[in-house]
Each structure stands twice: as C-alpha cells, then as structure tokens.
Amino acid sequence: QQKVQQSPESLSVPEGGMASFNCTSSDRNFQYFWWYRQHSGEGPKALMSIFSDGDKKEGRFTAHLNKASLHVSLHIRDSQPSDSALYFCAATYGGSGNKLIFGTGTLLSVKP
C-alpha cells in the first residue's frame, strides 16, 4: 500500500519568513505530487501540482521535485499570517489502483 510521509508535523515562522514542508512517497510509481492547503473550518484547496524534476513557482510558492529520491518540498517565501493553515501533500498513483494518497499534514503558524 502506497504511503506519503510528510514532515514536520507543525511549524512556526515569523511574518515575512520562509516556511518549508517536506514529503516522500513510499512508491516510485507516482504520477503527480500535489500540495493542498486547509484553513480552519474549511475544505482543502489545491495550491499546485508538480510532475517534472526541478522547481515549479507560483507567486510566493515554490515546489521542488526530486524523482530519484521520491521527495517533494514546498517553500513559502514572505509568509503572511493568512498562510497559517494545515498543508497536505498528496501523490497520484497510476496503474490498476489509480488513487490519490494524502500525507498527514503540517500545521503552519505564521506569527505577526
């Protein structure tokens, strides 16, 4: 059974700082990695997906994928209090068991 390991469990950064999250797949047969963000009391919202080695930048958010090590990271620069939320990574696996597997999440707190 595929698993997605996410770290750290929680993170606190000052306003304007850099927040970084990590995620590793247990299975090499992933197609995409996704990053979702969930504010308290809401459903998760997709931030971005990545499937090629290297960096993908969207505004203040940068994802980095290393397929050889099955590792993806997300970096938020110039963090804002509104970025305080639960961040999930997820991986899409193909083949006969097509599915999306979520990590356990990282709780980010951005202190003003």
Added chain:
Amino acid sequence: GGIITQTPKFLIGQEGQKLTLKCQQNFNHDTMYWYRQDSGKGLRLIYYSITENDLQKGDLSEGYDASREKKSSFSLTVTSAQKNEMAVFLCASSIEGFQDTQYFGPGTRLLVL
C-alpha cells in the same frame, strides 16, 4: 467557478444510528469523492464515483454506503455509528479522475454520543 455544498454542517448521532451526509456540486464534474479526515491521519478515501450510478470503494469503505443518483449529487451513509466517533467528512469533485485537481466542500463534522 463552481461550489460544493455539504449538508448538514454538523451532525450529532447516537451509537448504532444510521446517518446520511449529502453533497452537491455545480462544477458539472464527472467524478465525486468522499473522504474522512481524522486528526493526525490526513484524508482517507471512503468511496468515489466516476459517473452517475457508478460506485468505487476506497480504502475505508467498510461501515459506509454511498449513492450517486445524479451527476451533481453524491451521498454517504454511515451504516452504524460508533460510540465516541468524531471525524470530518469531506466531499470533493474533479473533472475526470485522480489526475485532476480535486475541489473540496467545507465538510460535515460528525460526533457520535
């Protein structure tokens, strides 16, 4: 744009009770999903449906039934609520399958007394 509506927002049930959660989407998406969210365990797939009247089991389907009678709606039934159970049930939809972005509703919060 579109929206996913989940009802009810909060659900308090008794042990052994059958409980039904409802989800509606106006994205005109083909695929709909039900996930369970427990603290510290991420999201786990209960059921999904790729089209009207289709049902596919996820990893957590035992103890649940689902129904997709219309393209726009997907309901989930907890067949026998477990005492002290507390979880958030999230409905989502996507254009086609797992390779597409999933759009989530706000969730139904379940507490079983």
